[in-house]
Amino acid sequence: MDRPSEEILPQQPPVIEPGYTFATITDKISSIVLTRPVSNGWLIGFGISFLIVMVFLYAVGYLFVRGVGIWGVNIPVGWGFAIVNFVWWIGIGHAGTLISAILLLLRQAWRNSINRFAEAMTIFAVACAGMFPLLHLGRPWLFYWLFPYPNTMKYWPQFRSPLVWDVFAVSTYATTSLLFWFVGLIPDLATLRDRAENRAAQIVYGILAMGWRGSARHWSRYETAYLLLAGLATPLVLSVHTVVSFDFAIGIVPGWHTTIFPPYFVAGAIYSGFAMVLILAIPIRRFYGLEDFITERHLENSAKVMLATGLIVAYGYGMEAFMGWYSGNRYDSFLLWNRLHGPYHVWYLLLLAANIFIPQVLWIRKLRTNPLALFLISGVILTGMWLERFIIVVVSLHRDFLDSSWGMYYPTRWDWVTYIGTLGFFTACMFLFLRLLPGISIFEMRTLLPEAEVKSR
């Protein structure tokens, strides 16, 4: 028997550190919600984000009074920060769906400790994203005109416009993500209901748990429903950002009209989404002592996903630049020149650095497992992906075919406040989520323990 022995198998860090039992997992995760006192750190963090939400509401209120003229958008750049932020936020949401749905179908057990808060991240990110097109409508209270419904105005949406497809794509995405998240929460809500000491908590969690008793029949139905939802959510990972890319690619503006956009946008979305997952996971595991559940393995796997998707994005840049030159189309060549030498060239160079060059350090394994380094690189990637949308939207629009219609775009302070405001809204929601709901799936973590293995499979 000279077959290789167990020892020479490559040692990967575990998805859960040894020494836990079903009960200690439940204790550890549920205590964050039920028994731990509110810490000063949480209060300060939540307080600051809540203040930013107030500033956001002020900016939105002022927008409703004065109209979109307070933003920097004007001809030729009719789409400014609003669409940039919309695409940025919706892209971030994609990692949550990828982790919860696709990795579930691919039987990747390591996802179990990060799927819950990644899904929450998706929902909050989609909420932030959805606000921008609505605010940009000018009269957001008439948003329902976007839907095809029988009305006396003989009015019907233009179905050939990708902006209408967007309405369907994003609303489907928001609904499915919310359902998926809630269905996944039910068994854990029942755990919280059973463990809560305080009457109000018992009632609220009890209502949300929808009568879950944990019987075999419940579990069997639950597993079926969850798998079906995962199947429904999987195409959304591709379709939503594909439709978002059509918003641009269907047009004929150089820099927008290129066939690589759909896969390149999807890859970019997952790229920024995983960066956001790490930006959230790294502080959460540190402050709540969850290093045993969100291990080095999770950090490294997320880093690898970022590296891979980042390279697809690089392929997109490369192909677009090459074809711009190869086609000999003067507008495409000018776009390339304008990006590199035009008035926004600093942002373009920063984008290349942040999205393509700096993340290449993730080839080094030491950095993939170093939380601080990953946190910083993720921040760089998120900035880079925001800049990418800025370049695509603004630089393509500001100098089009006729130089008589060229112009510049300058974001106003209201643009910035609205954008930062959604960041505050997102963080405030995450703070509340961490205190009110189990941030890591309790029952799915229990399935990671060796004793959860069913022998007869």
Next chain:
Amino acid sequence: MSTFGVENRATMAPPVARSIETRSLLVGVVFSGIAIVGWFLRPDEFFRGYLLAFMAWLGVTLGSMAILMVRHLTGGGWGMVIRRILGAAMRCIPLMTVLFIPILLGLPRLYPWARDLSTIADPHLRQHVEELTKSYLSTHGVILRAAIYFSIWNLLSFLLTRWSREQDRPNPRDNSSRFRAVSGPGLILYAFSLSFAAIDWVMSIDPSWISTIYGLMLLIGELLSGMCFAVVVERILVKYEPMSEWLKPDYVHDHGNWMLTFVMVWAYFCFSQLLIIWAGNLPDEITWYFRRFHGGWSAVGIALIFFHFVVPFLILLSRPFKRDIRKLVWLAVWLLVMRWVDLVWIIEPNFSPTLTLNWADIILPIAMGGLWMWFYFHNLNQMPLLPMYDPEAREVLVPAHE
């Protein structure tokens, strides 16, 4: 399981592989003979058919290499059980390198940029092609770049094969990390080199037209060809020891899922390109579809929608179908035929405005296929069907639960 070694016949390909090897050579030689006669009689048609055949068989070769590299990165029994099947296809790269040479002889027959440019009627197009031939699409440039692509592919194949061969013997070091270290950058190199090769060899037949997703479209087609071919070979081998012991329904299921994924991504890329170009309707882009929507070519396009996507997609949703290799193999053969149809639809309308199929479009793929299969089964017979000393091989050797 006491001794597993190269000397152990039980792990080698069954004798049937050797008889296929001989028969393939026979088919290859006979059809090549016809093809060579055709070369002298109708050289234009010969080279079109040659390019078609070359792209089709290059697809199986490189697709197998890419799937192999994906396996090295992700692990999993599905990939271990077909690893040597894919590896034998990857080792056909030297053959494809040699078979590329005739294309160089036919450059002026295939590509407008290699011909006398003064024959191009449209002055704008002529000017554009003139500029391109000075900078990029020159004969020297194409040869130089082809040398680079083939060096990359041969080097990847050489390294992966060499380390794989070490796993046939007791080996003190674990090669998994080496495989991973090469496969990550290898996939990137593959994506870039194939995309530029696709531009040089196929897209430049129409030098006025571009599409940035083009390389990815050909790439996903290659992955699909590679997986389908592996399924066909595993069907042949599963009738005999040792594959009959190793191939479990779970693995076949995974192979079916890969086919489903590739079919879906293929449709996604093709649809994206169609929708964006159709909606833009720009004169220098729409030409590609304009040619393919007229003169009978639209029938091929519609056939592709249904038989390269809709029907395989619906069939592959069935779980019992995917788990049964005897059923799955039919779809794999079907999809390999559809890969050929797809390449016909990509290449041929550039030459003929009406739907035509030449003798060469059929004879050449069979001739090259015969030679390729001969080389392939020769490769397959060289090494055991499983690298026994790979730590992950154990998973395949454990008897099935079902």
